[in-house]
Amino acid sequence: MTETAALRTAPLRARAEIDLAALRANVRTLRGRAPGAALMAVVKSDAYGHGAPQCARAAVQAGATWLGTATPEEALALRAAGLTDVRVMCWLWTPGGPWQEAVEADLDVSVSGMWALREVTAAARRAGLPARVHLKADTGLGRGGCQPGGDWAELVREALRAEAGGLIRITGLWSHFACADEPGHPSVAAQLALFREMTAHAEGRGVRPEVRHIANSPATLTLPESHFDLVRTGIAVYGISPSPELGVPADFGLRPVMTLSASLSLVKQVPGGHGVSYGHHYVTPGETTLGLVPLGYADGIPRHASGAGPVLVGGKWRTVAGRIAMDQFVVDLGGDEPGAGEQAVLFGPGDHGEPTAEDWAQAAGTIAYEIVTRIGTRVPRVHVNESV
Ligand SMILES: *Cc1c(COP(=O)(O)O)cnc(C)c1O
DSSP states (O other), rough: OOOHHHHHHSSSSSEEEEEEEHHHHHHHHHHHHHHTTTEEOHHHHHHHTHHHHHHHHHHHHHOEEEEESSSSSHHHHHTOOOOOSSEEEOOOTTTTHHHHHHHHHHHEEEESSSHHHHHHHHHHHTTTSEEEEEEEBBBSOSSSSOOHHHHHHHHHHHHHHHHHSSEEEEEEEEEEOOSSOOOOTTHHHHHHHHHHHHHHHHHHHHHHOOOOOOOOOOHHHOOOOGGEEEEESHHHGGGGSSOOTOOOOGGTTOOOOOEEEEEEEEEEEOTOOOEEEEEGEEOOOEEEEEEEEEOOOGGGGGGGGGTEEEEEETTTTEEEEEESSSSOEEETTTTTOTTTTEEEEEESSSSOOOOOHHHHHHHTTHHHHHHTOOOTTOEEEEEOOOOO
């Protein structure tokens, strides 16, 4: 696209470079980890901040046959962007949602309870087309999904009735893990057992799902018996480990897709004892140079990483000096004098010595998922290696 091409050559304040070759390689690696299952690339929240249409296209090129989003609006936007030859599922519905648009756009939708089943069947009737429905079981996450027992029996019975009436097709039975990133956690085996029980109940009543699915990235990477017919991988597609306890991305053959960098907007000498940024929480220990990085919490740089976040400048790791402000923060360059415009790399794959999103997560007391998803819209995404 011309906009992308222009951005590639223009000097930018800051940029999130998105390496689509790395994303495609990650998808192929994940398919290799779950050879018996189809792969859904989860591209919710603008592909975890990486740009949904571009990442979705790259994932499909690499063999993903499903795309997943949270909201129906996100799923409809994929169709509008031309992603028409791929199954698209969305699961986060509220009453009055765009069910009819979803049916007409051939989306797969999730139903966790009776209100949703009523709305989707009404929409299918209006559209004159059957809806593709995945019945969601709460096997222990304690969040979305239908409770086991009487609630599940009722939902299955009424869904089968709607299917017999031609209003829906029950395409999936599914659930979601609470602690898949903690292998051996007793809830994992308990959820798997209950998932088998709840799917067996539905199948015993006559449900013939195309796909049964429960595995997210950590389960895809560590728990083959959870793969069933489809794995729903999000964070691993973007080359980030689901948790540092499980390993670093390279342990799984994954490569981080996003590199976040900025051009220094000022470098200046200051004397010792100089307070830096709001609140003066950093005071220069001696005469030094300061570099101004034009990114702040409005761009998604976590304010909790004040005084802690790492940045690569001129081949050296520097640390955020003082508070991260809305639009900018400062690093102490220890007397080095790179010119304004020099690159400051906040995070990337790590193989050029730069920090990773995981390093920022540690600095901010959060998870790497939050670091990449929160990079704001003011930071242009520059997609590279778009063509295979
Ligand atoms: C976000 C999400 C996923 C993907 O999770 P990752 O840990 O990023 O792989 C899978 N399934 C559901 C229901 C989700 O909401």
